[in-house]
Amino acid sequence: MNRRDAVALSLFGITARGAAGDVRPLPDPALREKDAEKYWLQVRREQFLLPGWRAFLNNGSLGVAPRPVVRAVTEFIETAAALVNDEYPRWGYEDLDAERAEMAAFVGCKKEELAFTHCATEAMSVIANGIELKAGDEVLITDHEHPSGIAPWALRAKRHGITMREVKLPHPPQNAGQLADVVVSAIGPRTRVLSFSGILSPTGVLMPVREICRAARARGVLTVVDGAHMNGQVPLRLQDLECDYFAGSPHKWLFAPAGCGLMYIREEHLDRHWPVIVTGDWDRMELKAARFMKIGTNNRATIAGMMAGKRFMESLGPEHVYARIHELARRVYQKAAERPYLKLLSSADDSLYGALVTVTFPENFDFAQLWRKAKERRMWLYGSQRLRISTPVHLRASDIDAAFALFDEVAGYKAA
Template sequence: MLDRRRFLTASTALAATVAFRGNLIAQLDKAPSTLPDPALFDKNEDAYWAEIRKQFLIPADEIYLNNGTVGSSPAPVLRAVFDGYASTEKMDQQDPEDYPIWGYAAWNEFRDPLAEFVGCRRDEIALLRNATEANSYIANGIDLKPGDEVLMTDQEHPGGEHPWNLKAKRYGIVVKRVTLPRPVKDAAQVLNLFNDAITPRTRVIFFSHITTFSGVVLPAKELSALARSKGIVSAVDGAHVPGMMRLNIKELGCDMYSASPHKWLQAPKGSGFLYVRDEVIDRLWNTIVTEGWDDPKLRAERFQRIGSSNVPVLWGLRASIKLANDIGMDRIERRHRKLADYILDEMKERGAESWTSPDTALRCAIVTVNVPPVPRMDLENWMWKTYKIRIRGAEPNKLRLSTPYYLQKKEIDRFLEKFDEYKRERKLA
């Protein structure tokens, strides 16, 4: 039996939970139930995006300039997640062998829209939980001998680089890196750097399609063709790409591709995938293993046999694809570029050194600037604690600014105004 004090504690916790849930549901109810009329876009683009902003739970007085780390799932995606729970958690599936866990089967109702969205065949795609998991699959799964070389850039994310570092330590492969200029001038510069670094021992070229460090969009198609022409495997870390830019993996021609749709597609956290070109599937070993790992007929499905996983996340992923298609990837990408160009120009006006490529083909919605002597961590804390503006950077003076489509120009202006204020306050102006 509960004593009075424990009863009160338990009931307070319950009340808090109910209040929280009520609040979340109220927020979802407040979000418009449909997207704005596409005709509004032609009449008044800013008004269209202001309507879209209402789909996001990010409060009106908060400015989120770090979608690059992770996105924010908007109302249609969250509703789909909750619908997923409502429909599966009653455990009343028609088939007694059907349970709400993915990780043991094909789940084509989710792979089909994803494959179509990223431009590949269903049988070449495995649903996973993030790019780190997919990158680990790639590095662990490919047979290499001691002394074999993997070539990457110096701007890889830890979740892309370390799976290879582990392999180097364990099996004696060699990781080599090309140093990307800051900024990268054009695609030819990158191709030359890779071409010059290839040796007779190079077996894999691994690179980010969009790097975490500078946001540069690397020439994935040309790099994959270079690798192919020399019999080298190409593996691309596309964590940032789905939902940020139009993507057609087949056109890129790479052997493998990993991604995290919970970034720019605004899918629920824990949404990832691995693409493996059909001709390469049989060369890749599983990393996570359960029944089916050695059945070649399953094609890439065997890589998504990872044990019990959360089905409503897939409902949310599917809804995020629908949302991007409903808005239109062309419009989204144009919006991303427009906002990024604006913030970049404004930062340059303020004396920032751009580490963002001057070639528009090599940038999209992540801008990176170096702003010495501004100490980035102090600025990051000050922005967040004083004005609810969330940015990211790296030591000592680099700022990385993400411009997701739901961001409003007035929000960017507010960040710029506060950046100036910070410099004045710290006597750095």
Template sequence: MLNRRGFLTSSLASSLAAGLVMPGNLWAQLQSAPSGLPDRSLLNSNEDAYWREMRQQFLIPPDEVYLNNGTVGSSPAPVLRAIFESYEASEKLNEADPEDYPIWGYASWNKFRDPLAAFVGCDRNEIALLRNATEANSYIANGLDLKAGDEVLMTDQEHPGGEMPWQLRARRYGIVVKKITLPKPVDSPAQVLNLFNDAITPRTGVLFFSHISTFSGAVLPARELSALARSKGIISAVDGAHVPGMMRLNLHDLGCDLYSSSPHKWLQAPKGSGFLYVRDEIIDRMWNTIATEGWDDPKIRAERFQRIGSSNVPALAGLRAAIQLANDIGMDRIERRHRQLGDYILAAMIKRGAQSWTSPDASMRCAIVTVNVPPLPRMELESWLWKERKIRIRGADPHKLRLSTPYYISKQDIDRFLDCFDEFRKKKGAA
């Protein structure tokens, strides 16, 4: 077996020989990334230096500031190496077992489910490896027994990949989608709990909500909401697209029935590596959505939901490497860093007169900050920042900005964004 450096060196050599070197010279970039992580002791002596060194693991050019991790993360060198090693190992199709092929979609893949289950605090048999939160949410909305007129209660801040699977079911089979309106910002966990509690009716079959809202960054009290649902015999289904890799997560502790996620956001995993969690007691109540061999086999537990036909194993190798990286850094450290950076940018924007849509309660926010900045036209600002200043943010019309702060950016990066924000505002005469 080739070691990493050997693999990359031989890949680089053969790519050069074949004239296949990619634009930007990816192989060389991966080779030049530090082979190990920064020394932990740096965290105590000079925390900023520690994260600056970590930044070198990412391909994002040094002069670019990426404040849009809420849309998609960037897989760093250890993850990319694992993906390429997996291709190197699998594309030769020379496995010893005559029935062994690199196909995810027909098997248990416990070597990938085990580290994921340990990382998110559940049992391997409760995990189905899927491609993203949208797919997992579709399994949930299609899979539960609900009759016409039964209600699904959600917030008005769900992502289309969370809401639309239910809307499809509503249009086709007559279930009813009901929404509570979340205040902008949400003030306290009790406020959210009361809103849900007051909207529950005898027809409510499912509580569906984002653990972290894509719209406002609000971290909802998922454990309390799941307990509320359980106390009333209602299924709790949580869209956790943003959670793994942003905050510590323990699904058994959370107590929800179903959970979906996209680790290609905050865990910086490869694109297309998602998962569905189904609490063991719920597995036998769920219909499958994609059906092939094993679709209805109760013995394989949640594995039957990952029987999706031939799929891309190297994405799973990348997911495992992303989990390893987060464990090596430490999720407590990552979460702390996310909170520091989020608080830093939020305070600076409030100082500039922005209206915060992120909760004033520190327990209800983490690394996604949203602010409303009328009268600034957000799309003009977003385009100008990217085209003229190499800073990526995301917003929503007319004036909302969503600022995501992954652990590897620095306070200097944030200051650069703030200076540019001031510059743009001055240009627009709105200072």
């Protein structure tokens, strides 16, 4: 917000919350080089609203918005309410060219290939229901897909008579080559679409996306990548993946607020892809991916927040974020590997995970006690017998230690 807008808002009795004090500059990068732990602790303390007592190990379901994102959302809502700007404060009829161009540069595709959605689930539904398929055509998926990567195809099977087939993945996988071989070898003569997750939701395994998509394309098969966990967790350039379609959820790892998503459609498919929700301009092919955003009035504050999240990531340095969250995940893996009562579903090859590590507990484990004590200690976990641990940038090493201390306590395990 510039000074002119701030003054205009003040005339309506609205103050720009966060403009003076709530959002602080990032710590000096020199501190990161000198004392990384101190640097990231300061980032958590100054850039997030998280109280000190909260240990949040479930970024894989929903991430935490930092202060600059919260400010961007609230400032947009206040500015919209004051009608300071001479345009409708919404999206759903607008092309959002500037925002899409900025985001496209970050995720590595053309602006014309990128549309904004509300989440990866919505993007997967638009993708699945917009591809021309006929009865008998086969969609190949894996047995590790999120329900949002299964249900859209199941709906089409029920309505249009397409078939679905699952390929079983090894867990834990030995290496990327094994995963690629298993998936690609399952492609059959009736397979028209291969739909799989870039990072598997149940286990956090990072799939060899480019190798799979390249092999599928050589066989004339369309590829759909459910990338809900990819944006912000691992380095990503969509064009390098060589996929035909991609669905993303920046509210997990890219610091965005809930209610915003990404959809990529390779340019060659744009004109023949059917929209699912429509209003005027749905058939203006020259709009490219923007025509899939013609869905009626929506809250543009979430878009403002999403762009602020992307800029926050850039201000931290994506390479530093990826390195930090992976370092924390390796700490989780090491601690899990040291405990005989836990079984790891994540690969020993750390190139096959980013910031998600998954373990399984024995069947006789006292989960009621685990959930009760975790709640008492303000520790946010996700799972059941299979438990997936997220390591976002605001997670402290002490949070990981406390989680495993809790596991040990419930298991009655004492290290030698």
